[in-house]
Amino acid sequence: MNVEFLAAVVTGTVVAATPLIYAALGELIAERAGVLNLGVEGMMLVGALAAFSVGVGSGSLLLGYLAAVCASMLLALLFAVLTLSLQTNQVATGLALTLFGLGLSAFAGRKFTGLPIQGLRPMWIPGLSHLPVAGPLLFRFDAAVYGSILLYFAVDHVLNRTRAGLRLRAVGESPAIAHALGQPVLLTRYAAVLFGGATSGIAGAYLSTALTPMWVEGMSAGRGWIALALVVFATWKPLRVLLGAYLFGGVTILQLHAQGLGLGVPSEILSMLPYAATIVVLVIICRDPKTILLNQPASLGKSFHPDV
Amino acid sequence: MPELPWGPFLWRLERRAAPSAAMRIAAPLIAAAAMLATSFLIFAFLGKDPLNALDVFFIEPLNSLYGWGELLLKATPLALCGLGLALGFSANVWNIGAEGQLTLGAICGGGVALYWGDILGPLALPVTLLAGVAGGAAWAAIPAYLRTRFNTSEILVSLMLVYIAQLLLTYLLHGVWRDPEGFNFPQSRAFDERILLPLLYDGQRANLAFPMMLGLAALSWVFSSRLFAGYRMRVGGQAPAAAAYAGFSERRNVWLALMIGGGAAGLAGVCEVVGPIGRLQLDISPGYGFAAIIVAFVGRLHAIGIVLAALLMSLLYLGGESVQLGLQLPAAVTGLFQGMLLFYLLAADLFVGFRLRRVLRVSEARA
Numbered sequence: 001m002n003v004e005f006l007a008a009v010v011t012g013t014v015v016a017a018t019p020l021i022y023a024a025l026g027e028l029i030a031e032r033a034g035v036l037n038l039g040v041e042g043m044m045l046v047g048a049l050a051a052f053s054v055g056v057g058s059g060s061l062l063l064g065y066l067a068a069v070c071a072s073m074l075l076a077l078l079f080a081v082l083t084l085s086l087q088t089n090q091v092a093t094g095l096a097l098t099l100f101g102l103g104l105s106a107f108a109g110r111k112f113t114g115l116p117i118q119g120l121r122p123m124w125i126p127g128l129s130h131l132p133v134a135g136p137l138l139f140r141f142d143a144a145v146y147g148s149i150l151l152y153f154a155v156d157h158v159l160n161r162t163r164a165g166l167r168l169r170a171v172g173e174s175p176a177i178a179h180a181l182g183q184p185v186l187l188t189r190y191a192a193v194l195f196g197g198a199t200s201g202i203a204g205a206y207l208s209t210a211l212t213p214m215w216v217e218g219m220s221a222g223r224g225w226i227a228l229a230l231v232v233f234a235t236w237k238p239l240r241v242l243l244g245a246y247l248f249g250g251v252t253i254l255q256l257h258a259q260g261l262g263l264g265v266p267s268e269i270l271s272m273l274p275y276a277a278t279i280v281v282l283v284i285i286c287r288d289p290k291t292i293l294l295n296q297p298a299s300l301g302k303s304f305h306p307d308v
Numbered sequence: 309m310p311e312l313p314w315g316p317f318l319w320r321l322e323r324r325a326a327p328s329a330a331m332r333i334a335a336p337l338i339a340a341a342a343m344l345a346t347s348f349l350i351f352a353f354l355g356k357d358p359l360n361a362l363d364v365f366f367i368e369p370l371n372s373l374y375g376w377g378e379l380l381l382k383a384t385p386l387a388l389c390g391l392g393l394a395l396g397f398s399a400n401v402w403n404i405g406a407e408g409q410l411t412l413g414a415i416c417g418g419g420v421a422l423y424w425g426d427i428l429g430p431l432a433l434p435v436t437l438l439a440g441v442a443g444g445a446a447w448a449a450i451p452a453y454l455r456t457r458f459n460t461s462e463i464l465v466s467l468m469l470v471y472i473a474q475l476l477l478t479y480l481l482h483g484v485w486r487d488p489e490g491f492n493f494p495q496s497r498a499f500d501e502r503i504l505l506p507l508l509y510d511g512q513r514a515n516l517a518f519p520m521m522l523g524l525a526a527l528s529w530v531f532s533s534r535l536f537a538g539y540r541m542r543v544g545g546q547a548p549a550a551a552a553y554a555g556f557s558e559r560r561n562v563w564l565a566l567m568i569g570g571g572a573a574g575l576a577g578v579c580e581v582v583g584p585i586g587r588l589q590l591d592i593s594p595g596y597g598f599a600a601i602i603v604a605f606v607g608r609l610h611a612i613g614i615v616l617a618a619l620l621m622s623l624l625y626l627g628g629e630s631v632q633l634g635l636q637l638p639a640a641v642t643g644l645f646q647g648m649l650l651f652y653l654l655a656a657d658l659f660v661g662f663r664l665r666r667v668l669r670v671s672e673a674r675a
Binding site for chain 1: 402463467468472476479598601602605645648650651654
């Protein structure tokens with residue numbers, strides 16, 4: 001196996017994993033605060049469209065990413081007002097958010113289907129990118145890839161090493177006790193849901209500006225749901241989200257390469273692999289009820305309102 | 309709940325002593341009215357005369373017998389999937405993969421129609437329909453088994469299976485089932501005409517599936533409100549602790565909900581291919597299985613409500629096509645309106661449990 005092929009597989013894996021990392025880390029924060037947001041897929045699609053349309057319109061990808069973050073946070077705010085202030089069912093509202101995001105992006109995106117965009121380019125880091133083996137393997141990614149790793153460190157640090165993270169976890173484990181101790185339960189949950197919205201927006205933006213630089217209706221193709229599955233697979237721990245995302249990225253890329261090699265397995269069957277792998281890892285993790293009981297935030301999916 | 313200053317009074321949200329039955333029925337109507345008002349604004353924003361646009365969207369599709377037939381035709385799969393999903397939702401079983409179960413129903417029913425359509429004679433149609441039901445139920449058996457045996461979320465598993473089902477259909481239509489005389493289009497050969505569902509009237513496309521759906525809606529009402537099995541499912545959904553104390557098996561609820569939901573979605577799928585489509589092709593459903601989630605909620609998880617909600621959602625599909633033809637607006641406006649409808653419903657549901665109460669401002673009360 002030569003360095004070019006290895007570099008292609010590694011690069012492909014990392015790039016395929018990056019949107020999953022963003023979306024899953026954001027959902028992890030929301031879920032650790034006790035809020036199950038099934039609207040990730042919808043927020044990603046709206047983010048993808050916002051980044052693409054603003055990116056094409058203004059010529060600036062940075063503005064595109066900002067637009068994606070704002071648009072997805074608006075959707076997350078809608079979800080938060082309904083589930084947190086108005087106490088609607090989190091599962092139903094999340095499904096509504098996904099269906100709404102699908103419809104909204106399909107409707108507003110008509111004009112942008114088929115337009116070209118200058119996608120996100122790899123960063124050249126002086127010195128490092130030219131290294132013989134490590135260069136192509138590690139130092140020729142775009143800024144969003146490095147951003148996803150920074151985001152992992154930030155989430156892990158804030159969640160496990162700071163007072164704010166402790167408060168967030170307390171709210172997710174027992175909102176009633178956190179409230180009795182004077183913690184602002186609703187405010188914390190609002191912040192967590194909005195953070196999830198922002199990262200879903202970046203995940204969507206990455207799809208339409210880097211992974212496949214174009215806009216296609218429904219282009220997230222279930223990645224929002226895979227991100228939700230990743231959070232369970234990771235047993236709500238950031239490091240495992242990172243590893244899980246690379247595992248999924250690897251499966252996606254290997255099946256693509258297998259399609260290219262022509263192994264005699266039909267391409268449709270190979271394309272099923274990421275979805276089938278999601279089911280398999282969920283079974284492996286959930287098989288032992290204790291794993292879930294011990295790790296799942298105790299109040300996940302349950303409404304709480306301090307005044308009622 | 310926060311107090312809202314509004315006029316000379318403060319308005320306060322108060323929890324009702326008991327959920328309001330009237331509001332439960334009014335909420336979908338409020339949601340539909342709010343959706344109508346928003347669609348008015350959206351059309352105005354898009355630079356169309358809103359009244360004319362509403363006429364084209366909601367009235368024009370129903371100006372002909374053909375239009376009414378289309379309304380019933382599209383309402384049928386929506387209601388079938390919605391009835392099955394509602395049964396699960398009321399038991400806290402979140403099957404959101406009806407779209408995949410619908411696809412499998414179409415594949416299994418379509419396979420029977422392709423291979424044995426000629427030799428089965430008068431039995432061909434019933435066997436085809438049963439194969440569709442079995443296919444949908446078998447696809448739903450996967451999340452049921454994984455949830456009851458391995459504690460795996462039926463939400464994620466049923467959703468992943470939607471993508472796998474679509475890829476399976478793509479594989480079959482690019483390979484073994486492709487029509488040899490179809491110019492390489494990914495579609496099967498057309499089914500024998502004798503196997504297609506008979507039309508209700510000539511000159512429109514609604515078929516026997518619609519009355520069949522009405523019959524199943526009546527059955528589902530009997531099941532959920534008159535039979536002990538239905539009662540056990542509702543208790544399991546509303547009060548899991550009480551259900552456990554009474555010894556009602558959660559495992560049985562999960563299996564029942566997914567088998568019935570999958571079977572109904574499978575029937576919807578096979579009725580599409582032996583109905584208006586007449587062959588297997590890549591796009592069988594414009595997302596009926598997902599739209600049925602909205603149908604189930606807007607229909608209040610109740611059989612009569614679901615049939616009415618399916619008719620409304622069907623009208624949204626027709627309206628989307630109508631404004632595309634008449635006003636050159638994208639038909640995707642349908643999905644936007646459908647999503648809005650569900651959001652408005654969830655918000656309107658607040659008033660089932662709460663009411664707005666006027667209270668005097670504190671300063672005025674003192675004076």
